[in-house]
Amino acid sequence: MPATTAHRASLRPLDATHARWARGFWGEVHDRTRDVTIPSIYDSLADPAVSPGLRNFRLAAGLEQGEHIGPPFMDGDFYKWFEAAVARLETDPDPELAAQLEELAQLIASVQREDGYLHTPTFISERNSEAAVALADRFNFETYNLGHLITAGVRHHQVTGSLTLLDAAKGAARFLWTLATEKPLELARSAICPSHYMAVIELYRATGDEQYLRLAEAFVKVRDDFQGGDDNQDRVPVREQTVVAGHAVRANYLYAGLADLVSETGDAELQAVLEKLWADVVDTKLYLTGGCGALYDGASPDGYPWQREISRVHQAYGRAYQLPNTTAHAESCANIGMIFWGERMLSLTRDPRYADTIEQIAYNSLLASISLDGSEYFYTNALRQVRDLPYPLRRPGDTGQPVVPPPPPSDERLRQRYLTCFCCPPNIARTLARFHERAASIGDDGLYVHQYGGSELSFTTDDGRALALAEESDYPWDGRIVFTVIEAHGGGFPVHLRVPAWTRDAALAVNGERLPAPASGAYVAIEREWAVGDVVELTLPMPIRVLRAHRLAEEVTNQVAIQRGPVVYALESADLPAGVTLEQVAFRRGTELATIEAEVAGHRVIALEGDFVRIPDADEDALYDDIGEADIDTVRGRLVPYFAWGNRGAGEMSVWLPVVW
Numbered sequence: 001m002p003a004t005t006a007h008r009a010s011l012r013p014l015d016a017t018h019a020r021w022a023r024g025f026w027g028e029v030h031d032r033t034r035d036v037t038i039p040s041i042y043d044s045l046a047d048p049a050v051s052p053g054l055r056n057f058r059l060a061a062g063l064e065q066g067e068h069i070g071p072p073f074m075d076g077d078f079y080k081w082f083e084a085a086v087a088r089l090e091t092d093p094d095p096e097l098a099a100q101l102e103e104l105a106q107l108i109a110s111v112q113r114e115d116g117y118l119h120t121p122t123f124i125s126e127r128n129s130e131a132a133v134a135l136a137d138r139f140n141f142e143t144y145n146l147g148h149l150i151t152a153g154v155r156h157h158q159v160t161g162s163l164t165l166l167d168a169a170k171g172a173a174r175f176l177w178t179l180a181t182e183k184p185l186e187l188a189r190s191a192i193c194p195s196h197y198m199a200v201i202e203l204y205r206a207t208g209d210e211q212y213l214r215l216a217e218a219f220v221k222v223r224d225d226f227q228g229g230d231d232n233q234d235r236v237p238v239r240e241q242t243v244v245a246g247h248a249v250r251a252n253y254l255y256a257g258l259a260d261l262v263s264e265t266g267d268a269e270l271q272a273v274l275e276k277l278w279a280d281v282v283d284t285k286l287y288l289t290g291g292c293g294a295l296y297d298g299a300s301p302d303g304y305p306w307q308r309e310i311s312r313v314h315q316a317y318g319r320a321y322q323l324p325n326t327t328a329h330a331e332s333c334a335n336i337g338m339i340f341w342g343e344r345m346l347s348l349t350r351d352p353r354y355a356d357t358i359e360q361i362a363y364n365s366l367l368a369s370i371s372l373d374g375s376e377y378f379y380t381n382a383l384r385q386v387r388d389l390p391y392p393l394r395r396p397g398d399t400g401q402p403v404v405p406p407p408p409p410s411d412e413r414l415r416q417r418y419l420t421c422f423c424c425p426p427n428i429a430r431t432l433a434r435f436h437e438r439a440a441s442i443g444d445d446g447l448y449v450h451q452y453g454g455s456e457l458s459f460t461t462d463d464g465r466a467l468a469l470a471e472e473s474d475y476p477w478d479g480r481i482v483f484t485v486i487e488a489h490g491g492g493f494p495v496h497l498r499v500p501a502w503t504r505d506a507a508l509a510v511n512g513e514r515l516p517a518p519a520s521g522a523y524v525a526i527e528r529e530w531a532v533g534d535v536v537e538l539t540l541p542m543p544i545r546v547l548r549a550h551r552l553a554e555e556v557t558n559q560v561a562i563q564r565g566p567v568v569y570a571l572e573s574a575d576l577p578a579g580v581t582l583e584q585v586a587f588r589r590g591t592e593l594a595t596i597e598a599e600v601a602g603h604r605v606i607a608l609e610g611d612f613v614r615i616p617d618a619d620e621d622a623l624y625d626d627i628g629e630a631d632i633d634t635v636r637g638r639l640v641p642y643f644a645w646g647n648r649g650a651g652e653m654s655v656w657l658p659v660v661w
Contacts, residue, residue, distance in 0.1 A: 197257020
């Protein structure tokens with residue numbers, strides 16, 4: 001169901017009616033998400049022996065007796081799963097799933113308070129005659145939960161027409177409006193991890209009620225009038241922010257919500273702020289894999305002279321170029337938040353750099369956060385894993401709640417099927433379930449194709465011009481992308497194809513006729529009278545690139561990383577000869593790597609194979625050791641896509657390798 005408001009944004013993403021992953025790489029991911037990821041997450045949430053996710057709502061409704069279990073943001077986790085299931089229903093209609101979602105919507109709505117407040121920990125405490133006060137602690141995440149409730153309600157109505165959860169969404173927005181107008185300080189203190197910015201704009205677009213747009217504007221004013229800290233990006237007003245600091249998930253959600261606001265108001269000043277903040281992340285704080293938020297803990301921004309104004313920050317962006325590898329945090333939700341922010345900036349600006357970053361995240365950190373079989377998840381996304389780590393890193397289940405099952409040893413970060421801190425898995429699910437919405441957009445000057453990997457796209461303009469394209473490609477393994485026109489009326493309209501910034505010497509042909517070479521890092525426009533059977537062929541050369549980092553990225557000084565097309569590669573100990581350890585392997589400048597067909601845990605990938613330098617071993621117990629005089633030799637090794645690492649059991653891994661010149 002289309003939105004009822006007219007967007008000021010330059011581009012409008014195509015929904016499932018007009019875009020789908022029909023085949024190829026993303027077609028396989030779509031099928032896996034539909035058949036494995038979404039059902040298995042619900043199995044976890046619905047099984048009280050595994051997760052309290054569903055049971056908390058039943059307790060709040062008085063259908064069962066007991067205590068609230070789990071983190072206070074678990075309501076939001078359930079809403080995110082609900083949104084993923086709605087997306088599955090939209091792309092793959094299923095009456096049984098539709099009935100299940102309506103039943104769950106009724107359960108959720110049944111526990112909502114008359115004023116619109118809904119938070120199962122509070123309601124369960126009240127039912128147990130225990131003291132419970134709404135908004136007593138910002139880390140109860142009430143506004144975060146309500147934001148995800150609103151988004152789920154809007155999506156459920158758009159796909160099914162049901163008012164059940166939409167009415168609950170309106171109630172939640174009514175409660176937020178009361179806070180914004182009558183209790184702004186309470187709202188400001190509680191507006192942590194602000195999913196509600198994006199949510200109320202979605203509600204405005206779905207209903208056309210300008211009160212929800214005014215509510216989004218009120219969120220900004222309330223935030224700007226509150227003196228908080230870096231932890232929630234409220235130390236300074238948003239228009240005065242020049243660098244991205246603090247908790248990475250909260251930052252990315254905030255800026256995505258502000259971009260939504262700009263798309264409706266046309267606020268050029270705020271857009272300029274967002275563009276500067278985006279550049280700060282991409283140019284100085286983004287991992288090669290697209291990971292966001294490098295630090296487990298740290299004051300951010302580091303070195304700020306007025307130390308009393310800096311709050312301790314968890315999951316922080318840190319300072320420019322502060323990008324550790326073994327201890328990289330890069331929470332899956334933060335990386336997803338960057339996609340949300342990027343797609344909104346892309347709609348505002350038509351600038352392909354945003355689509356490039358979405359691609360960078362999608363093929364690397366996003367897909368690394370889920371196992372190849374679609375059932376297990378990472379919370380953090382390191383770029384290096386080493387054996388015998390002498391200190392514990394954040395475990396995915398570190399919430400102070402019992403972990404079922406117990407996590408593996410601290411130096412073996414493996415994906416897990418269920419995490420007691422379960423915010424990431426349903427976020428991954430909803431992002432993948434809606435990834436068709438990142439494939440293409442429509443603008444007043446035609447169709448913009450942003451992502452490749454097996455799409456079918458179609459659109460009809462108000463004046464009756466229509467165009468439908470079907471993609472055939474082996475992207476991201478091969479750069480030859482072919483679109484065939486399968487429907488055209490009235491001559492169709494221009495098609496704009498993204499040429500990624502990572503490629504050089506791209507080529508374009510229509511019906512075999514070579515067109516002028518398109519520029520890298522730009523959209524190439526094809527304007528013609530389209531006819532069924534026309535064939536567009538875009539060729540993106542995919543040389544193997546050997547990359548080095550900025551001189552201030554000190555943890556990767558004198559190291560290189562390997563990338564081919566949009567895919568970043570990693571070395572796993574599983575692909576080294578017996579007796580060779582990860583720290584012994586270096587890359588020699590000029591080494592030729594061969595692309596080979598390979599499998600990782602039964603899944604097809606393109607791997608890179610070649611000879612690597614073997615550095616003599618050192619004393620593992622010595623902090624410093626002589627380099628020794630043993631000769632260096634070579635070993636045969638294989639690099640696999642970073643997203644495929646960790647699918648063959650415990651082992652070591654590194655994206656960056658020492659380089660021998």
